[in-house]
Amino acid sequence: ETGVTQSPTHLIKTRGQQVTLRCSSQSGHNTVSWYQQALGQGPQFIFQYYREEENGRGNFPPRFSGLQFPNYSSELNVNALELDDSALYLCASSSRDRGKTQYFGPGTRLLVL
Amino acid sequence: GIQVEQSPPDLILQEGANSTLRCNFSDSVNNLQWFHQNPWGQLINLFYIPSGTKQNGRLSATTVATERYSLLYISSSQTTDSGVYFCAVNFGNEKLTFGTGTRLTIIP
Numbered sequence: 001e002t003g004v005t006q007s008p009t010h011l012i013k014t015r016g017q018q019v020t021l022r023c024s025s026q027s028g029h030n031t032v033s034w035y036q037q038a039l040g041q042g043p044q045f046i047f048q049y050y051r052e053e054e055n056g057r058g059n060f061p062p063r064f065s066g067l068q069f070p071n072y073s074s075e076l077n078v079n080a081l082e083l084d085d086s087a088l089y090l091c092a093s094s095s096r097d098r099g100k101t102q103y104f105g106p107g108t109r110l111l112v113l
Numbered sequence: 114g115i116q117v118e119q120s121p122p123d124l125i126l127q128e129g130a131n132s133t134l135r136c137n138f139s140d141s142v143n144n145l146q147w148f149h150q151n152p153w154g155q156l157i158n159l160f161y162i163p164s165g166t167k168q169n170g171r172l173s174a175t176t177v178a179t180e181r182y183s184l185l186y187i188s189s190s191q192t193t194d195s196g197v198y199f200c201a202v203n204f205g206n207e208k209l210t211f212g213t214g215t216r217l218t219i220i221p
Contacts, residue, residue, distance in 0.1 A: 033208065033209070035209075037154075041213070042199055042201075042211030042212055042213055042214055043156075043199075043201075043209075043211050044211075045207075045208030045209065045210070048207060048208065055207070056207040056208055058208060088154050090154075090156065092209075100143070100144040100161070100203070101144075101146065101158065101161040102146065102209060103158060104148070104155070104156040104158075106153070106154065106155045107154045107155070109154070
């Protein structure tokens with residue numbers, strides 16, 4: 001059973017640019033959630049995808065958007081990057097059919113200059 | 114929304130010591146997870162424990178759902194136990210709400 005993977009591991013962008021982060025869910029999982037973790041804080045929920053539809057969203061502006069593909073992998077897109085978007089972005093996969101435990105990937109560290 | 118508080122915020126212990134980390138939550142939950150975040154940022158699942166007691170080696174956890182708290186026990190601490198410990202809760206399949214974490218430092 002493969003775990004959750006994310007790419008890239010690190011990324012440097014400048015203010016105003018756009019970024020796409022990718023996540024492959026653990027095999028057998030159909031739900032992907034994205035979280036943002038600023039330095040020194042706990043992860044904050046961005047949104048969740050289930051069966052390719054957004055299923056719940058946290059307090060993030062519309063320039064944060066996502067996709068889930070038929071193989072349950074997912075992308076997080078952020079437009080018009082701001083300095084405060086610098087953070088660790090974590091994706092978690094879970095299965096609605098097999099309980100509620102969420103398993104996290106290693107994260108993508110984004111630095112916006 | 115649900116509020117999650119963890120205590121203490123920081124804990125420094127000698128190798129071999131025992132520790133207890135606490136997580137208080139403000140509302141009923143049906144999912145509670147404990148995580149260890151290593152220095153590289155990886156969140157490692159420790160326990161899924163919405164109620165009751167579980168043990169895994171030197172770690173154990175207890176959740177008293179009716180009183181809205183959970184405890185994580187670490188016995189015979191090792192330097193590899195250092196890092197930040199988070200509890201996270203939700204009700205349903207949606208977002209996990211994380212606490213602010215406890216930073217544990219184990220000194221050799």
